[in-house]
Amino acid sequence: MTLPLIYHPCYSALALPERHRYPIGKYHALQQQLLALGVPDSEFHQPEAVRQHELSLVHCPDYIRKLCSGELDTKAMRRIGFPWSKELIQRSLTSMAGTRLCAELALQHGMALHLSGGYHHAFYDQGSGFCLFNDLAFAAKSMQQQGVKRLLIFDLDVHQGDGTARMLADEADIITCSVHCDKNFPYFKQQSDWDLALPANISEQDYLAEVEQALNCLLNWYQPELVLYDAGVDCHQQDELGHLQLSTKALLQRDRLVLGSCRQRQIPVAAVIGGGYQRNLKALTQLHLQLFKAAFELEANSIARKIET
Template sequence: MKKRQNQGVKAYYTDHFVLPLPTGHRFPMEKYRLLRDLVACHPEIELIEPAAATDEDLLRAHDAAYIEAITQGKLTDAQIREIGFPWSEAMVERSRRSAGATIAACLAAIKEGVSVNLAGGTHHAYADKGSGFCVFNDAAVAARYVQAMSPTRVAVIDLDVHQGNGTAAILGRDSSCFTLSLHGEKNFPFRKEDSHLDIGLPDGCGDKDYLKILQQALIELERRFTPELIIYLAGADPHEGDRLGRLKLTMQGMEQRDRLVLGLAKELLCPIAIAMAGGYGRDIKTTVDVHHQTIQLALQYHQQIQPKVSQ
């Protein structure tokens, strides 16, 4: 592993780019600000505002006509409904910043071992359309950005409760990438795409079964692919308190989930960039606590790997 700087974990935030939503909208936009407030209590974490993804960045994963429609507010009513957000200039800016945050997290992880986007995980966005509260696909954009710098084998480990259909459609047939999605089989999206490895879980799946299946999936990933960068979508929505998730993982189960993924990165000496992805807890504090736990584990991981990454 290349020599890296011995610094704290870099965490990229975009919550101050506010996306105006109608009263009663079900997307928990406030969770990002609440999460940053908790993260700010850790002096070992450096909070950074990311640059916005440029058209050049986005074009590596998205169609030019779609980027133009988003940027200029030329979406049809049907396209707006599928995204689930009303169009505004603020929506465009926030979406570009979120993609830029995952790009920045990947670059920081390559230098320092691990980094975090406090938002991101917009895995329902396709090359030519948005969907499910996702405008631009930050993981695909970031993977393509890194690969444009240098040939890099990128694994996207998607543990949001919903299948990463947009990521699969963009990267799922690319041999330089490996897309793994572990998701609720009967949950949104109801039309799944083909990832390199898809595992659908039954409603009510709890800690024991989930962790056993995940461990096997990571073994299979390692058997079939040798990543040089991992992008980890650490969704909070498999948690038992999520109103849309339909799985039954406890806080302890979510912790073990994250430890398994970080353990793979450690075993492979592979940089890992983490995006928060989904979370729709009945109590927003629970969702924020799940995300915060992931970031605390990333911080512990960073401290553990420093002797290795500085060699």
């Protein structure tokens, strides 16, 4: 079975100030590592940027216009965390298309992985926490337009998916779940359909047990036709912005659990790589690779054995 991977070179083609907190090079580094491991170039699908008006499906038209034209005020851009540039807008519009394409290909193939995405802090009319637009909400609503009735957004980034929760609060057929560290950004949390706010000192075993219980309950109760999975690695013990203490092995176990549970129930799953904040791109890339290792294992692909744990 083919495992579609979604990537665009513009994801890392963004000049940021020296020592900027965001590891913008990780997308290119991840794609290059996958190629070096033997993933054929033909497995990568390149999205075309969404048109601005398409984003009004989930975002305020006035916010879209001001952000894309560079008219958003300094305070609003500071809340986002990036200096404005045409390249920033282009990569954001392209990443939005990438998560939508990932969902479409997951429906066709059973599983697809996006080498970007997880911009869950963006709200209807404002951005926040390195997130301009909310790709998870956009992909979910787009799939509804294409006939998918029930979706689950299963967010395991260390930070609560506050924007996603707020934007989809009134969507009865899009279930939002956020499993995150309680004492972490954002300070003011929103209410997901299912929130698990975990203490920073939680053990790996307890973390995995909480994830498994939440996932099984949600899959059994709601029986979604598609799962959007945010596989953020900022819950790793070496992450500079996370406060959980998961090992690389635990990340792999987590991703195996999520992807395997969906596969067992024959529910398509579209995964995005989510957050991860280390200045050491080689180490950070290895953490994001655990999602791909878990996926390749399910596909019985020999590349899985080449990825270190």
